[in-house]
Amino acid sequence: MKPFRSLKMAAMAAAVGLAGMTAAAAETTKLTMYYPVAVGGPLTKIVDGLVADFEAENPDIDVEAIYAGNYNDARIKALAALQSGEPAQLSVMFSIDIYDLIEQDAIVAFDDIVETDEERAWLASFYPALMENGQTLGKTWGIPFQRSTIVMYYNKDMFRAAGLDPDNPPATWDELLTASKALTDADKGQYGLMIPSTGYPYWMFGALTMQNGQVLMNGDGNETYFDKPAVVEALTFWHALGAEHKVMPEGTIEWGTLRQNFLEGKTAMMWHSTGNLTAVKKNASFDFGVAMLPAREQRGTPTGGGNFYIFKQTSEEERRAAMKLIRFMTSPERAAQWSIETGYIGISQASYDTQALKDYVVEFPPAKVARDQLEFATAELSTYQTGRVRKLLDDAIQAALTGQKTPEEALGEAQSQADRLLKPYRQGG
């Protein structure tokens, strides 16, 4: 009998142990907000600080801000919570998730929440380029929050050494190529230019195609233009930088280690997210500059980053509270503070008109480049079935860069597969 008893006790102990670990489960808070973290630094603390300020101003609203991993994790978490009946009321998520969220009937348009003229004015107060990824079907679904663009970082010391004007970074593709050739020194293992092609190849590519005068998709998210001549030409140029001109390493270039390569002088120029600005500033041992991306037909970059969304499963009261919170977080002063502390761009003209950001831009001029470039910015690749469509383009780019396929072939295949995916979303298709 004894062994039986001790076994049973072990089982009981295990059960009690598990039950004892139950933490105080979800208190009845008014608002739950998920947010992802996509750039380095103690961002969770900054968000906690903003939320604490908001709660101090609005004692009747209780906000629980929950860190939810990267953009992908955040979407999974939000949708899982939604379908289980314990949803959040609002969330910061990838701006390009918009079509998936609409298709799942998960979010509500801000046009249906705003009530007063003042709120409508607020809705129109952001940089138009930042709204592109948040608007479709004639409505606004996402409010810009942690947004970035691509800029060109360049090493001024190397420019001087190569006899180039450090205050005159290349402004066209031709100048870019000439400068890159002058800056490349194969003996020292030093390249003129690196454009990353892992992680977010479609994003970098969106810049090249925009510069060549062609966007990658339509505003309804059901049509892509991967096989347009200007797009093929852009990929041919990218491939030639490494394969033909040898000013960039051949094959693919790692997204995650590119900053390190730039900081160590392995490349004189890099294209990267503005999200890197703070880190480069902190760690560069040389004189560096930040420039807008060069132009062929025009300058161009896609925007990137995360937007605020409000979920459909919310009461009238919760929507009002969520609006208050989002308006607080996007108010000029908070947006300025957020921009200075994280390196993301200020999302409205008004935020750049605040004293804090004015001073910061004077003290650190590169911070202004991203904003000025917004004039030439376009939406980041975003369609229905966005994950799969993006993967098609990513694979095509990498296949072309590694020389497995020609740009025409790779992009043609990607386009026909994207057509198949998007057909059901076209009117009468």
Next chain:
Amino acid sequence: MTDGTMTAASARSRVRWPTIRLDWIAAWLLGVLWILPLAYAFWAAFHPSEFVTRFEPFAPLTLDNFREAWTYAPFARYFLNTFLLVTGLLAAQFVLCTLAGFAFARFTFAGHQVAFALVLMQLMITPEVLIVENYATMAGLGLVDSIPAIALPYAASAFGIFLLRQTFKTVPRELEDAARIEGCSWLGVLWRVYVPLARPVYLAYGLVSVSHHWNNFLWPLVITNSVETRPLTVGLAIFAAPESGVNWAVLSAGTLMSVAPLLVAFLLFQRQFVQSFMQAGIK
């Protein structure tokens, strides 16, 4: 030993000498390959970030990376949560898998083959597919944002059941019969005969389970919301910074902090681990 056998032995060893050397080289190569990422993490963590991809033997050492990493997230609490999670879960797995494995190994009941097939099927489903379903179940139980919610979907481990069933099947019936004659109940037989004989398997399974759940990320992230319940990996993910690229020095420091307890435990119990794996026949 006579002189004759000595020379014969040494002659033989001289003949075999090159092949043994090849084995060593292969073993060393594999060992070095295996340890390189860890060695790199140590290098990056203890040096200022400008030495992250530059090797200079006398680069200055620093603990700043650890200091910085520690401030990113409440790691002390996360350590506690992870510890509670893996120990509680392991206890639950041992109990459930032992009982289920014993039932499948020694009893014939209606539908036992179907039931076992269902358990095996569980092995082929990746848990990530079930995140939404599991979340709904936990919400139904009112357990969202709790450590048991992280553990429950893994408690009835198919791998554990399968492993223990196979082990129990190899135990000779005679031992069981002897225990029965001595008056042991079924559970007594299990406790007195089967469990002690399967000790190496328990150790091996425990190692696999602990290391797996120490490292598990997505499910704990999805099902938990607060500092009080989240495990180490969630804290570690803050360093990932997909958009700006990674600060390798701080990331390495955070990684070393997170794996340190497992690493120390492995070094301490290395001999037991290796032996148990040999006996259990799992690699």
